[in-house]
Amino acid sequence: MSRYFENELIEQIKDANDIVSVVSEHVALKKKGKNYWGCCPFHNEKTPSFSVAPDKGFYYCFGCHASGNAIKFLMELEGITFVEALERLANRANIPLPEAKLSPEVRAREERRKKLYEACDLAANFFHNCLLKTSFGKVGLEYLKKRGLTDETIEKFKLGFAPDGWDKLYKAFRERGIEESILIELNLIRKNEKGQAYDFFRNRVMFPIMDGKGRVVGFGGRVMDDSTPKYLNSPECQIFEKGKILFAFDKAYKSIREHKQAILVEGYMDVISAHNKGVTNVVASLGTAYTKDHGHILMRQADEIILAYDMDGAGRQAAARAIELLQNTDFKVRVLAMPDGKDPDDYVRNHGGQAFRELVEKAVKPLDYLLSESLIKHDTNEAEGKQAVMQDIFPFIANIHSQTVRDDALKALALPLWLDNSTIFRYFRNYTQKGNIELVNEGATKPKDIVSGDEELLMALAITNPQALQEVVQYLPLEDFQNIQYRGIIEKIYTLFTQTGQYQPESVEVVLTPQEYEIFSRLMMIEVNEAVPVLIRKIRLHSLREQYKMHSILADQLKRAGDSTFISELHKCQEIQNLIREWSK
Numbered sequence: 195m196s197r198y199f200e201n202e203l204i205e206q207i208k209d210a211n212d213i214v215s216v217v218s219e220h221v222a223l224k225k226k227g228k229n230y231w232g233c234c235p236f237h238n239e240k241t242p243s244f245s246v247a248p249d250k251g252f253y254y255c256f257g258c259h260a261s262g263n264a265i266k267f268l269m270e271l272e273g274i275t276f277v278e279a280l281e282r283l284a285n286r287a288n289i290p291l292p293e294a295k296l297s298p299e300v301r302a303r304e305e306r307r308k309k310l311y312e313a314c315d316l317a318a319n320f321f322h323n324c325l326l327k328t329s330f331g332k333v334g335l336e337y338l339k340k341r342g343l344t345d346e347t348i349e350k351f352k353l354g355f356a357p358d359g360w361d362k363l364y365k366a367f368r369e370r371g372i373e374e375s376i377l378i379e380l381n382l383i384r385k386n387e388k389g390q391a392y393d394f395f396r397n398r399v400m401f402p403i404m405d406g407k408g409r410v411v412g413f414g415g416r417v418m419d420d421s422t423p424k425y426l427n428s429p430e431c432q433i434f435e436k437g438k439i440l441f442a443f444d445k446a447y448k449s450i451r452e453h454k455q456a457i458l459v460e461g462y463m464d465v466i467s468a469h470n471k472g473v474t475n476v477v478a479s480l481g482t483a484y485t486k487d488h489g490h491i492l493m494r495q496a497d498e499i500i501l502a503y504d505m506d507g508a509g510r511q512a513a514a515r516a517i518e519l520l521q522n523t524d525f526k527v528r529v530l531a532m533p534d535g536k537d538p539d540d541y542v543r544n545h546g547g548q549a550f551r552e553l554v555e556k557a558v559k560p561l562d563y564l565l566s567e568s569l570i571k572h573d574t575n576e577a578e579g580k581q582a583v584m585q586d587i588f589p590f591i592a593n594i595h596s597q598t599v600r601d602d603a604l605k606a607l608a609l610p611l612w613l614d615n616s617t618i619f620r621y622f623r624n625y626t627q628k629g630n631i632e633l634v635n636e637g638a639t640k641p642k643d644i645v646s647g648d649e650e651l652l653m654a655l656a657i658t659n660p661q662a663l664q665e666v667v668q669y670l671p672l673e674d675f676q677n678i679q680y681r682g683i684i685e686k687i688y689t690l691f692t693q694t695g696q697y698q699p700e701s702v703e704v705v706l707t708p709q710e711y712e713i714f715s716r717l718m719m720i721e722v723n724e725a726v727p728v729l730i731r732k733i734r735l736h737s738l739r740e741q742y743k744m745h746s747i748l749a750d751q752l753k754r755a756g757d758s759t760f761i762s763e764l765h766k767c768q769e770i771q772n773l774i775r776e777w778s779k
Contacts, residue, residue, distance in 0.1 A: 261715035321354025471547030
Protein backbone atom coordinates (compact mmCIF):
# COMPACT_ATOMS: atom_id res chain seq x y z
CA MET A 195 0.00 0.00 0.00
CA SER A 196 1.42 3.39 -1.01
CA ARG A 197 1.65 5.75 1.95
CA TYR A 198 3.16 9.18 2.51
CA PHE A 199 4.86 10.24 5.74
CA GLU A 200 6.08 13.71 6.71
CA ASN A 201 9.87 14.13 6.84
CA GLU A 202 9.57 15.17 10.49
CA LEU A 203 7.95 11.84 11.40
CA ILE A 204 10.56 9.88 9.42
CA GLU A 205 13.36 11.67 11.27
CA GLN A 206 11.61 11.01 14.59
CA ILE A 207 11.47 7.28 13.83
CA LYS A 208 15.13 7.23 12.77
CA ASP A 209 16.20 9.10 15.92
CA ALA A 210 14.18 6.74 18.13
CA ASN A 211 15.95 3.68 16.69
CA ASP A 212 19.64 3.61 17.52
CA ILE A 213 21.26 2.21 14.39
CA VAL A 214 23.75 0.14 16.42
CA SER A 215 20.85 -1.54 18.20
CA VAL A 216 19.01 -2.21 14.92
CA VAL A 217 22.05 -3.63 13.15
CA SER A 218 23.10 -5.66 16.23
CA GLU A 219 19.92 -7.72 15.89
CA HIS A 220 21.41 -9.12 12.68
CA VAL A 221 25.19 -8.54 12.90
CA ALA A 222 27.65 -9.11 15.76
CA LEU A 223 29.32 -5.72 16.32
CA LYS A 224 32.39 -4.67 18.31
CA LYS A 225 33.28 -1.12 19.23
CA LYS A 226 36.51 0.27 17.83
CA GLY A 227 37.01 3.99 18.37
CA LYS A 228 33.75 5.85 17.91
CA ASN A 229 32.34 3.32 15.45
CA TYR A 230 31.23 -0.31 15.63
CA TRP A 231 32.56 -3.03 13.31
CA GLY A 232 31.36 -6.43 12.14
CA CYS A 233 31.25 -8.80 9.18
CA CYS A 234 29.05 -7.42 6.41
CA PRO A 235 25.64 -9.12 6.07
CA PHE A 236 25.51 -8.20 2.38
CA HIS A 237 28.56 -10.12 1.21
CA ASN A 238 30.61 -13.06 2.46
CA GLU A 239 33.72 -12.03 4.42
CA LYS A 240 35.87 -13.24 7.28
CA THR A 241 37.56 -9.95 8.22
CA PRO A 242 35.10 -7.25 9.41
CA SER A 243 34.79 -4.36 6.96
CA PHE A 244 31.26 -3.28 7.90
CA SER A 245 31.25 -0.09 9.99
CA VAL A 246 28.38 1.56 11.87
CA ALA A 247 28.61 5.18 13.05
CA PRO A 248 26.11 5.71 15.91
CA ASP A 249 26.53 9.49 15.99
CA LYS A 250 25.66 9.73 12.28
CA GLY A 251 23.06 6.95 12.17
CA PHE A 252 24.86 5.50 9.18
CA TYR A 253 26.55 2.27 8.06
CA TYR A 254 29.09 1.60 5.34
CA CYS A 255 30.88 -1.51 4.11
CA PHE A 256 34.43 -0.95 2.88
CA GLY A 257 34.17 -4.25 0.99
CA CYS A 258 30.94 -4.17 -1.07
CA HIS A 259 30.17 -0.43 -0.49
CA ALA A 260 26.68 -1.03 0.94
CA SER A 261 25.60 2.05 2.89
CA GLY A 262 22.65 3.84 4.41
CA ASN A 263 20.58 4.41 7.55
CA ALA A 264 18.55 2.02 9.69
CA ILE A 265 15.61 2.11 7.27
CA LYS A 266 17.73 1.21 4.27
CA PHE A 267 19.49 -1.51 6.29
CA LEU A 268 16.21 -3.35 6.86
CA MET A 269 15.07 -2.76 3.28
CA GLU A 270 18.26 -4.27 1.83
CA LEU A 271 18.61 -7.08 4.36
CA GLU A 272 15.05 -8.36 4.26
CA GLY A 273 13.93 -7.24 0.81
CA ILE A 274 11.08 -5.08 2.13
CA THR A 275 9.77 -1.70 0.97
CA PHE A 276 10.55 1.69 2.51
CA VAL A 277 7.10 1.86 4.11
CA GLU A 278 7.40 -1.66 5.55
CA ALA A 279 10.82 -0.86 7.05
CA LEU A 280 9.50 2.42 8.46
CA GLU A 281 6.47 0.68 9.99
CA ARG A 282 8.70 -1.95 11.58
CA LEU A 283 10.98 0.68 13.15
CA ALA A 284 7.96 2.71 14.30
CA ASN A 285 6.52 -0.36 16.05
CA ARG A 286 9.94 -1.07 17.54
CA ALA A 287 10.02 2.41 19.08
CA ASN A 288 6.29 2.47 19.96
CA ILE A 289 5.65 5.43 17.67
CA PRO A 290 2.08 5.49 16.31
CA LEU A 291 1.79 6.02 12.57
CA PRO A 292 -1.03 8.07 11.01
CA GLU A 293 -3.73 6.22 9.15
CA ALA A 294 -3.23 6.19 5.41
CA LYS A 295 -5.46 8.74 3.65
CA LEU A 296 -6.46 7.00 0.45
CA SER A 297 -8.88 8.01 -2.26
CA PRO A 298 -11.89 5.73 -2.73
CA GLU A 299 -10.35 4.44 -5.98
CA VAL A 300 -7.01 3.61 -4.37
CA ARG A 301 -8.70 2.05 -1.35
CA ALA A 302 -10.85 -0.13 -3.62
CA ARG A 303 -7.78 -1.21 -5.61
CA GLU A 304 -5.87 -2.11 -2.43
CA GLU A 305 -8.86 -4.04 -1.08
CA ARG A 306 -9.02 -5.94 -4.36
CA ARG A 307 -5.32 -6.85 -4.16
CA LYS A 308 -5.82 -8.02 -0.58
CA LYS A 309 -8.64 -10.33 -1.70
CA LEU A 310 -6.45 -11.70 -4.51
CA TYR A 311 -3.66 -12.57 -2.08
CA GLU A 312 -6.13 -14.16 0.34
CA ALA A 313 -7.73 -16.26 -2.42
CA CYS A 314 -4.31 -17.43 -3.64
CA ASP A 315 -3.36 -18.49 -0.13
CA LEU A 316 -6.66 -20.34 0.31
CA ALA A 317 -6.13 -22.08 -3.04
CA ALA A 318 -2.64 -23.20 -1.95
CA ASN A 319 -4.17 -24.64 1.26
CA PHE A 320 -6.94 -26.30 -0.75
CA PHE A 321 -4.47 -28.03 -3.10
CA HIS A 322 -2.13 -28.94 -0.23
CA ASN A 323 -4.92 -30.54 1.78
CA CYS A 324 -6.15 -32.41 -1.30
CA LEU A 325 -2.67 -33.89 -1.72
CA LEU A 326 -2.17 -34.97 1.88
CA LYS A 327 -5.65 -35.52 3.33
CA THR A 328 -7.89 -36.83 0.56
CA SER A 329 -8.05 -39.83 -1.72
CA PHE A 330 -7.97 -37.44 -4.70
CA GLY A 331 -4.35 -36.63 -4.01
CA LYS A 332 -3.07 -40.20 -3.74
CA VAL A 333 -1.77 -40.28 -7.33
CA GLY A 334 -0.03 -36.91 -6.84
CA LEU A 335 1.57 -37.95 -3.57
CA GLU A 336 2.81 -41.19 -5.15
CA TYR A 337 4.33 -39.17 -7.99
CA LEU A 338 6.17 -36.81 -5.61
CA LYS A 339 7.42 -39.67 -3.45
CA LYS A 340 8.60 -41.48 -6.57
CA ARG A 341 10.60 -38.34 -7.39
CA GLY A 342 12.34 -38.77 -4.03
CA LEU A 343 10.79 -35.82 -2.20
CA THR A 344 10.64 -35.98 1.59
CA ASP A 345 7.63 -34.99 3.68
CA GLU A 346 9.63 -32.00 4.88
CA THR A 347 10.22 -30.79 1.31
CA ILE A 348 6.57 -31.28 0.36
CA GLU A 349 5.60 -29.19 3.38
CA LYS A 350 8.32 -26.57 2.79
CA PHE A 351 7.11 -25.89 -0.75
CA LYS A 352 3.44 -26.40 0.18
CA LEU A 353 3.01 -28.75 -2.76
CA GLY A 354 -0.53 -29.79 -3.60
CA PHE A 355 -2.86 -31.56 -5.95
CA ALA A 356 -5.75 -30.30 -8.10
CA PRO A 357 -8.51 -32.96 -8.13
CA ASP A 358 -9.60 -34.52 -11.40
CA GLY A 359 -13.00 -32.88 -11.45
CA TRP A 360 -14.54 -29.98 -13.34
CA ASP A 361 -15.47 -27.70 -10.45
CA LYS A 362 -14.28 -29.01 -7.10
CA LEU A 363 -12.30 -25.86 -6.26
CA TYR A 364 -15.00 -23.60 -7.67
CA LYS A 365 -17.74 -25.13 -5.53
CA ALA A 366 -15.58 -25.17 -2.39
CA PHE A 367 -14.68 -21.51 -2.80
CA ARG A 368 -18.18 -20.32 -3.68
CA GLU A 369 -19.43 -22.04 -0.52
CA ARG A 370 -16.90 -19.93 1.40
CA GLY A 371 -18.29 -16.79 -0.19
CA ILE A 372 -15.30 -15.95 -2.39
CA GLU A 373 -16.28 -13.76 -5.32
CA GLU A 374 -16.38 -15.44 -8.70
CA SER A 375 -14.60 -12.43 -10.29
CA ILE A 376 -11.64 -12.99 -7.94
CA LEU A 377 -11.32 -16.61 -9.02
CA ILE A 378 -11.55 -15.62 -12.69
CA GLU A 379 -8.93 -12.87 -12.35
CA LEU A 380 -6.54 -15.34 -10.70
CA ASN A 381 -7.33 -17.89 -13.44
CA LEU A 382 -8.27 -20.45 -10.82
CA ILE A 383 -11.48 -20.89 -12.78
CA ARG A 384 -12.64 -20.15 -16.32
CA LYS A 385 -16.00 -20.15 -18.08
CA ASN A 386 -17.07 -22.07 -21.18
CA GLU A 387 -19.21 -20.77 -24.03
CA LYS A 388 -22.37 -21.54 -22.07
CA GLY A 389 -21.13 -19.45 -19.12
CA GLN A 390 -20.50 -22.46 -16.90
CA ALA A 391 -17.51 -22.19 -14.56
CA TYR A 392 -14.83 -24.87 -14.46
CA ASP A 393 -11.53 -25.29 -12.60
CA PHE A 394 -8.47 -24.15 -14.55
CA PHE A 395 -6.21 -26.74 -12.86
CA ARG A 396 -7.40 -30.36 -12.88
CA ASN A 397 -5.58 -33.66 -12.19
CA ARG A 398 -2.29 -31.91 -11.64
CA VAL A 399 0.45 -31.80 -8.99
CA MET A 400 0.45 -28.16 -7.90
CA PHE A 401 3.45 -25.90 -7.26
CA PRO A 402 2.52 -22.66 -5.44
CA ILE A 403 4.50 -19.68 -6.75
CA MET A 404 5.42 -17.19 -4.03
CA ASP A 405 6.86 -13.70 -4.22
CA GLY A 406 9.90 -12.55 -2.23
CA LYS A 407 7.72 -12.02 0.84
CA GLY A 408 6.38 -15.57 0.78
CA ARG A 409 2.91 -14.61 -0.48
CA VAL A 410 1.28 -17.02 -2.94
CA VAL A 411 0.73 -15.20 -6.25
CA GLY A 412 0.21 -18.01 -8.76
CA PHE A 413 0.55 -21.71 -9.51
CA GLY A 414 2.22 -24.21 -11.77
CA GLY A 415 0.60 -27.57 -12.36
CA ARG A 416 2.02 -30.82 -13.79
CA VAL A 417 -0.47 -33.17 -15.38
CA MET A 418 -0.69 -36.80 -14.18
CA ASP A 419 -1.69 -38.37 -17.52
CA ASP A 420 -0.80 -37.80 -21.18
CA SER A 421 -2.76 -34.58 -21.47
CA THR A 422 -1.14 -31.48 -22.84
CA PRO A 423 0.34 -29.17 -21.92
CA LYS A 424 2.53 -31.14 -19.54
CA TYR A 425 2.93 -28.03 -17.35
CA LEU A 426 0.17 -25.46 -16.98
CA ASN A 427 0.98 -22.11 -15.36
CA SER A 428 -1.13 -19.29 -13.97
CA PRO A 429 -1.37 -16.43 -16.49
CA GLU A 430 -0.18 -13.07 -15.24
CA CYS A 431 -2.49 -10.83 -13.23
CA GLN A 432 -2.08 -7.70 -11.14
CA ILE A 433 -0.29 -9.57 -8.32
CA PHE A 434 1.70 -11.91 -10.57
CA GLU A 435 4.36 -10.81 -13.10
CA LYS A 436 6.55 -13.72 -14.20
CA GLY A 437 9.51 -11.57 -15.20
CA LYS A 438 9.73 -10.07 -11.69
CA ILE A 439 9.58 -13.29 -9.66
CA LEU A 440 12.08 -16.07 -9.09
CA PHE A 441 10.52 -19.35 -8.00
CA ALA A 442 11.59 -20.26 -4.42
CA PHE A 443 13.51 -17.02 -3.85
CA ASP A 444 11.62 -16.63 -0.56
CA LYS A 445 13.18 -19.94 0.57
CA ALA A 446 16.59 -19.53 -1.08
CA TYR A 447 17.64 -15.93 -0.37
CA LYS A 448 19.38 -16.67 2.95
CA SER A 449 21.42 -19.47 1.38
CA ILE A 450 22.15 -17.30 -1.67
CA ARG A 451 23.42 -14.54 0.60
CA GLU A 452 25.51 -16.99 2.63
CA HIS A 453 27.14 -18.52 -0.48
CA LYS A 454 27.08 -15.22 -2.45
CA GLN A 455 25.99 -17.46 -5.32
CA ALA A 456 22.64 -18.12 -6.99
CA ILE A 457 22.08 -21.20 -9.15
CA LEU A 458 19.47 -20.35 -11.78
CA VAL A 459 17.51 -23.27 -13.29
CA GLU A 460 14.39 -23.57 -15.46
CA GLY A 461 11.81 -25.79 -13.83
CA TYR A 462 9.94 -26.24 -10.55
CA MET A 463 11.26 -29.76 -10.03
CA ASP A 464 14.84 -28.63 -10.77
CA VAL A 465 14.56 -26.26 -7.81
CA ILE A 466 12.66 -28.57 -5.49
CA SER A 467 14.91 -31.60 -6.10
CA ALA A 468 17.99 -29.49 -5.38
CA HIS A 469 16.52 -28.14 -2.12
CA ASN A 470 15.41 -31.68 -1.28
CA LYS A 471 19.06 -32.77 -1.45
CA GLY A 472 20.35 -29.82 0.58
CA VAL A 473 21.40 -27.48 -2.25
CA THR A 474 19.29 -24.51 -1.21
CA ASN A 475 20.73 -21.58 -3.18
CA VAL A 476 18.72 -22.61 -6.26
CA VAL A 477 15.90 -20.59 -7.89
CA ALA A 478 14.06 -20.74 -11.23
CA SER A 479 12.92 -18.12 -13.70
CA LEU A 480 9.39 -19.53 -14.16
CA GLY A 481 9.74 -20.71 -17.73
CA THR A 482 10.76 -17.25 -18.93
CA ALA A 483 14.23 -16.08 -19.85
CA TYR A 484 16.34 -14.29 -17.25
CA THR A 485 15.30 -10.61 -16.99
CA LYS A 486 16.87 -7.44 -15.63
CA ASP A 487 14.28 -7.50 -12.84
CA HIS A 488 15.68 -10.88 -11.76
CA GLY A 489 19.07 -9.18 -11.58
CA HIS A 490 17.66 -6.50 -9.29
CA ILE A 491 16.28 -9.22 -7.00
CA LEU A 492 19.67 -10.94 -6.76
CA MET A 493 21.85 -7.81 -6.73
CA ARG A 494 22.33 -7.52 -2.98
CA GLN A 495 22.33 -11.26 -2.35
CA ALA A 496 24.81 -12.78 -4.80
CA ASP A 497 28.17 -12.05 -6.37
CA GLU A 498 27.93 -14.97 -8.78
CA ILE A 499 25.17 -16.49 -10.90
CA ILE A 500 25.42 -20.06 -12.16
CA LEU A 501 23.21 -20.74 -15.20
CA ALA A 502 22.11 -24.38 -14.99
CA TYR A 503 19.46 -24.59 -17.67
CA ASP A 504 18.32 -27.77 -19.45
CA MET A 505 20.52 -28.58 -22.42
CA ASP A 506 17.64 -28.86 -24.91
CA GLY A 507 16.99 -26.26 -27.61
CA ALA A 508 14.88 -23.97 -25.41
CA GLY A 509 17.36 -24.25 -22.55
CA ARG A 510 20.29 -23.32 -24.79
CA GLN A 511 18.40 -20.28 -26.09
CA ALA A 512 17.52 -19.23 -22.52
CA ALA A 513 21.17 -19.58 -21.47
CA ALA A 514 22.35 -17.46 -24.42
CA ARG A 515 19.78 -14.75 -23.57
CA ALA A 516 20.75 -14.76 -19.89
CA ILE A 517 24.45 -14.49 -20.79
CA GLU A 518 23.66 -11.44 -22.93
CA LEU A 519 21.72 -9.70 -20.13
CA LEU A 520 24.32 -10.55 -17.48
CA GLN A 521 27.27 -9.35 -19.56
CA ASN A 522 28.99 -6.23 -18.17
CA THR A 523 27.08 -6.42 -14.88
CA ASP A 524 28.67 -6.73 -11.44
CA PHE A 525 27.83 -10.44 -11.38
CA LYS A 526 30.43 -13.11 -11.99
CA VAL A 527 28.71 -15.53 -14.37
CA ARG A 528 29.38 -19.18 -15.12
CA VAL A 529 27.43 -21.73 -17.15
CA LEU A 530 26.79 -25.30 -16.11
CA ALA A 531 26.40 -27.64 -19.11
CA MET A 532 24.57 -30.64 -17.69
CA PRO A 533 26.23 -33.96 -18.72
CA ASP A 534 24.47 -36.33 -21.13
CA GLY A 535 21.73 -33.78 -21.76
CA LYS A 536 20.32 -34.32 -18.26
CA ASP A 537 18.41 -31.58 -16.46
CA PRO A 538 19.32 -30.55 -12.88
CA ASP A 539 16.37 -32.52 -11.49
CA ASP A 540 17.56 -35.80 -13.06
CA TYR A 541 21.15 -35.23 -12.04
CA VAL A 542 20.59 -34.29 -8.42
CA ARG A 543 18.12 -37.17 -7.88
CA ASN A 544 20.48 -39.75 -9.36
CA HIS A 545 23.79 -38.45 -8.03
CA GLY A 546 22.93 -36.44 -4.91
CA GLY A 547 23.49 -32.91 -3.64
CA GLN A 548 27.25 -33.15 -3.16
CA ALA A 549 27.79 -34.38 -6.73
CA PHE A 550 25.69 -31.47 -8.00
CA ARG A 551 27.77 -29.00 -5.96
CA GLU A 552 30.92 -30.50 -7.47
CA LEU A 553 29.40 -30.07 -10.91
CA VAL A 554 28.65 -26.42 -10.10
CA GLU A 555 32.30 -25.90 -9.17
CA LYS A 556 33.23 -27.02 -12.70
CA ALA A 557 30.88 -24.52 -14.40
CA VAL A 558 32.67 -22.54 -17.12
CA LYS A 559 32.86 -18.90 -18.13
CA PRO A 560 30.28 -17.69 -20.69
CA LEU A 561 32.85 -17.39 -23.48
CA ASP A 562 34.04 -20.96 -22.94
CA TYR A 563 30.45 -22.21 -22.98
CA LEU A 564 29.46 -20.31 -26.12
CA LEU A 565 32.64 -21.35 -27.90
CA SER A 566 32.13 -25.00 -26.96
CA GLU A 567 28.55 -24.89 -28.24
CA SER A 568 29.65 -23.34 -31.53
CA LEU A 569 32.55 -25.74 -32.07
CA ILE A 570 30.17 -28.68 -31.69
CA LYS A 571 27.91 -27.27 -34.42
CA HIS A 572 30.55 -26.33 -37.02
CA ASP A 573 33.42 -28.13 -38.75
CA THR A 574 36.44 -25.88 -38.17
CA ASN A 575 38.56 -27.89 -40.57
CA GLU A 576 36.74 -25.96 -43.28
CA ALA A 577 37.01 -22.19 -43.84
CA GLU A 578 33.20 -21.89 -43.75
CA GLY A 579 33.17 -23.55 -40.32
CA LYS A 580 35.73 -21.11 -38.95
CA GLN A 581 33.68 -18.17 -40.27
CA ALA A 582 30.51 -19.63 -38.73
CA VAL A 583 32.17 -19.91 -35.30
CA MET A 584 33.40 -16.32 -35.53
CA GLN A 585 29.90 -15.13 -36.44
CA ASP A 586 28.55 -16.97 -33.37
CA ILE A 587 31.14 -15.54 -30.94
CA PHE A 588 31.91 -12.04 -32.28
CA PRO A 589 28.61 -10.50 -30.95
CA PHE A 590 29.51 -11.61 -27.42
CA ILE A 591 33.08 -10.27 -27.70
CA ALA A 592 31.92 -6.97 -29.25
CA ASN A 593 29.68 -6.38 -26.23
CA ILE A 594 32.56 -6.68 -23.72
CA HIS A 595 33.13 -3.23 -22.21
CA SER A 596 36.82 -3.67 -21.40
CA GLN A 597 39.38 -3.57 -24.17
CA THR A 598 41.81 -5.77 -22.21
CA VAL A 599 39.17 -8.45 -21.63
CA ARG A 600 37.99 -8.11 -25.23
CA ASP A 601 41.51 -8.64 -26.57
CA ASP A 602 41.99 -11.68 -24.33
CA ALA A 603 38.70 -13.13 -25.63
CA LEU A 604 39.81 -12.72 -29.24
CA LYS A 605 43.10 -14.49 -28.48
CA ALA A 606 41.15 -17.32 -26.80
CA LEU A 607 39.00 -17.61 -29.95
CA ALA A 608 42.04 -17.72 -32.24
CA LEU A 609 43.50 -20.85 -30.68
CA PRO A 610 40.78 -23.47 -31.43
CA LEU A 611 40.32 -22.02 -34.93
CA TRP A 612 44.03 -22.45 -35.69
CA LEU A 613 44.36 -18.75 -36.56
CA ASP A 614 47.10 -16.35 -35.46
CA ASN A 615 46.16 -13.36 -33.32
CA SER A 616 46.65 -10.78 -36.06
CA THR A 617 44.24 -12.66 -38.35
CA ILE A 618 41.49 -12.98 -35.73
CA PHE A 619 41.87 -9.28 -34.84
CA ARG A 620 41.55 -8.37 -38.54
CA TYR A 621 38.40 -10.45 -38.92
CA PHE A 622 36.97 -8.80 -35.81
CA ARG A 623 37.71 -5.28 -37.12
CA ASN A 624 35.94 -6.15 -40.36
CA TYR A 625 32.96 -7.46 -38.38
CA THR A 626 32.60 -4.27 -36.31
CA GLN A 627 33.10 -1.99 -39.32
CA LYS A 628 30.50 -3.77 -41.46
CA GLY A 629 28.00 -3.73 -38.62
CA ASN A 630 28.80 -0.14 -37.56
CA ILE A 631 29.40 -1.52 -34.08
CA GLU A 632 30.83 1.01 -31.62
CA LEU A 633 33.05 -0.67 -29.05
CA VAL A 634 33.00 0.51 -25.43
CA ASN A 635 36.19 0.93 -23.44
CA GLU A 636 35.27 1.44 -19.79
CA GLY A 637 38.85 1.58 -18.58
CA ALA A 638 39.51 4.83 -20.47
CA THR A 639 36.65 6.71 -18.81
CA LYS A 640 37.18 5.84 -15.17
CA PRO A 641 38.32 8.88 -13.17
CA LYS A 642 41.54 8.83 -11.26
CA ASP A 643 41.11 8.28 -7.55
CA ILE A 644 43.30 10.83 -5.78
CA VAL A 645 43.58 10.38 -2.02
CA SER A 646 44.73 13.07 0.37
CA GLY A 647 44.62 12.68 4.14
CA ASP A 648 43.81 16.32 4.95
CA GLU A 649 41.27 16.57 2.15
CA GLU A 650 39.49 13.41 3.35
CA LEU A 651 39.31 14.70 6.90
CA LEU A 652 37.94 18.07 5.84
CA MET A 653 35.39 16.43 3.56
CA ALA A 654 34.32 14.12 6.40
CA LEU A 655 33.57 17.19 8.51
CA ALA A 656 31.90 19.20 5.73
CA ILE A 657 29.43 16.47 4.70
CA THR A 658 28.15 15.98 8.25
CA ASN A 659 28.30 19.51 9.68
CA PRO A 660 26.53 22.49 7.99
CA GLN A 661 28.79 24.97 9.81
CA ALA A 662 31.90 23.20 8.53
CA LEU A 663 30.42 23.11 5.02
CA GLN A 664 29.83 26.87 5.05
CA GLU A 665 33.37 27.54 6.29
CA VAL A 666 34.84 25.39 3.53
CA VAL A 667 32.84 27.17 0.82
CA GLN A 668 33.61 30.61 2.29
CA TYR A 669 37.36 30.28 2.87
CA LEU A 670 38.61 27.54 0.56
CA PRO A 671 38.45 27.81 -3.26
CA LEU A 672 37.18 24.49 -4.64
CA GLU A 673 40.22 24.43 -6.95
CA ASP A 674 42.38 23.85 -3.87
CA PHE A 675 41.02 20.28 -3.65
CA GLN A 676 43.38 18.02 -5.58
CA ASN A 677 40.63 15.40 -5.77
CA ILE A 678 38.29 16.64 -8.50
CA GLN A 679 35.47 14.42 -7.24
CA TYR A 680 35.56 16.16 -3.87
CA ARG A 681 34.97 19.49 -5.64
CA GLY A 682 31.84 18.15 -7.31
CA ILE A 683 30.50 16.63 -4.09
CA ILE A 684 30.99 19.84 -2.09
CA GLU A 685 29.39 21.94 -4.83
CA LYS A 686 26.30 19.71 -5.10
CA ILE A 687 25.82 19.36 -1.34
CA TYR A 688 26.19 23.12 -0.78
CA THR A 689 23.61 23.81 -3.51
CA LEU A 690 21.25 21.36 -1.81
CA PHE A 691 21.88 23.05 1.53
CA THR A 692 21.17 26.56 0.21
CA GLN A 693 17.95 25.34 -1.41
CA THR A 694 16.55 23.27 1.47
CA GLY A 695 18.46 24.40 4.56
CA GLN A 696 19.58 20.84 5.31
CA TYR A 697 21.16 17.75 3.76
CA GLN A 698 20.52 14.20 4.88
CA PRO A 699 22.13 11.13 3.26
CA GLU A 700 18.78 10.28 1.62
CA SER A 701 18.53 13.67 -0.12
CA VAL A 702 22.26 13.72 -0.90
CA GLU A 703 21.97 10.37 -2.68
CA VAL A 704 19.52 11.96 -5.13
CA VAL A 705 21.89 14.75 -6.25
CA LEU A 706 25.14 12.75 -6.41
CA THR A 707 26.22 10.23 -9.02
CA PRO A 708 26.49 6.60 -7.77
CA GLN A 709 30.28 6.92 -7.69
CA GLU A 710 30.12 10.23 -5.79
CA TYR A 711 27.64 8.74 -3.29
CA GLU A 712 29.95 5.77 -2.67
CA ILE A 713 32.74 8.27 -1.83
CA PHE A 714 30.29 10.26 0.34
CA SER A 715 29.33 7.08 2.23
CA ARG A 716 32.96 6.14 2.87
CA LEU A 717 33.75 9.65 4.11
CA MET A 718 30.80 9.46 6.54
CA MET A 719 32.65 6.76 8.52
CA ILE A 720 35.89 8.72 9.03
CA GLU A 721 36.60 9.91 12.57
CA VAL A 722 38.09 13.43 12.67
CA ASN A 723 39.92 14.97 15.61
CA GLU A 724 41.25 18.12 13.89
CA ALA A 725 39.44 21.47 13.68
CA VAL A 726 38.02 22.81 10.43
CA PRO A 727 40.21 25.98 10.35
CA VAL A 728 43.38 23.92 10.81
CA LEU A 729 42.50 21.63 7.90
CA ILE A 730 41.46 24.53 5.66
CA ARG A 731 44.80 26.23 6.36
CA LYS A 732 46.77 23.07 5.57
CA ILE A 733 44.98 22.46 2.27
CA ARG A 734 45.11 26.15 1.27
CA LEU A 735 48.85 26.42 1.96
CA HIS A 736 49.56 23.20 0.08
CA SER A 737 47.64 24.50 -2.92
CA LEU A 738 49.37 27.91 -2.84
CA ARG A 739 52.82 26.32 -2.66
CA GLU A 740 52.00 24.11 -5.63
CA GLN A 741 50.80 27.17 -7.55
CA TYR A 742 53.98 29.07 -6.65
CA LYS A 743 56.11 26.17 -7.86
CA MET A 744 54.20 26.02 -11.17
CA HIS A 745 54.44 29.76 -11.89
CA SER A 746 58.12 29.99 -10.93
CA ILE A 747 58.99 27.11 -13.30
CA LEU A 748 56.97 28.79 -16.07
CA ALA A 749 58.69 32.14 -15.46
CA ASP A 750 62.10 30.48 -15.71
CA GLN A 751 61.16 28.72 -18.97
CA LEU A 752 59.81 31.94 -20.53
CA LYS A 753 62.93 33.91 -19.53
CA ARG A 754 65.21 31.26 -21.11
CA ALA A 755 63.12 31.48 -24.29
CA GLY A 756 63.46 35.30 -24.41
CA ASP A 757 59.72 35.79 -23.83
CA SER A 758 59.03 39.06 -21.95
CA THR A 759 55.82 37.66 -20.41
CA PHE A 760 58.04 36.00 -17.80
CA ILE A 761 57.70 39.28 -15.86
CA SER A 762 53.95 38.77 -15.37
CA GLU A 763 54.67 35.25 -14.09
CA LEU A 764 57.11 36.72 -11.55
CA HIS A 765 54.38 39.12 -10.41
CA LYS A 766 52.06 36.17 -9.88
CA CYS A 767 54.77 34.43 -7.87
CA GLN A 768 55.03 37.53 -5.66
CA GLU A 769 51.25 37.62 -5.13
CA ILE A 770 51.21 33.97 -4.18
CA GLN A 771 54.11 34.48 -1.75
CA ASN A 772 52.13 37.24 -0.04
CA LEU A 773 49.13 34.90 0.30
CA ILE A 774 51.36 32.18 1.74
CA ARG A 775 52.62 34.60 4.41
CA GLU A 776 49.08 35.62 5.32
CA TRP A 777 47.87 32.02 5.61
CA SER A 778 50.96 31.05 7.59
CA LYS A 779 50.28 33.51 10.41
